[in-house]
Amino acid sequence: MSMRRRTLAALAAGLAAPVLPRLSHAASPRAALVPTAPQTTGPFYPVDWSGDVDNDLVVVRGEAARALGRVAHLRGRVLDREGRPMAGAIVEIWQCDANGRYRHPRDRGGAARDGGFQGRGRTRAGDDGAYAFRTIRPVAYPGRTPHIHVAVWAPDGTQLVTQLYVAGEAANERDVLYNAIRDPRRRDSVTARFEPADRIEPGALAADFDLVLG
DSSP, X not given: OOHHHHHHHHHHTTTTGGGGGGGOGGGSOOOOOOOOOOOOOXXXXXXXXXXXXXXXXXXXXXXXSOOSSOEEEEEEEEEETXXXXXXXXXXXXXXXXXXXXXXXXXXXXXXXXXXXXXXXXXXXXOXXXXXXXXXXXXXXXXXXXXXXXXXXXXXXXXXXXXEEEETTOGGGGGOHHHHTOOSHHHHHXXXXXXXXXXXXXXXXXXXXXXXXXX
């Protein structure tokens, strides 16, 4: 009897069933995470990191007023592709203020810059890879959909520069950089939902955004 006929006969007799336990989920290797898609640094990476550069961009030391715009809590974890936390990673963010102006000498937009908005922030991921920022929901300016720039430096030397986009934002469909990411999974990796977060702070939003390096 040929091997093919023996296999068919065994299947018909139910003799192939004992091999199924070897295909159990517990025995399967863990699927690697989709790395966060890299994006350009942009023309307005901060040139001045002196002074107030903590993880709260809404309040600037020495300024009487807090930032314009809707407060947003951005939080997540820095992970490698296997889902292991990258403790001690440095995370930076920078974005325009509620008037569409960056804290950068080359941004000479028409609106006045909001002096109550820190514009950039830096923090260190904890032992579990967790990081958090208090900022504002990003806003659009001519030619770009709302976004937040993000940079990560891991202790092992791995680096990532990307941009975070707002899920459901209509202007996403017209943004060149966002739509340059063709793979839907990779596009999802730079997109987060900003949901109401009154339990954290009245009237605020919150977004979960894990950063996967590798």
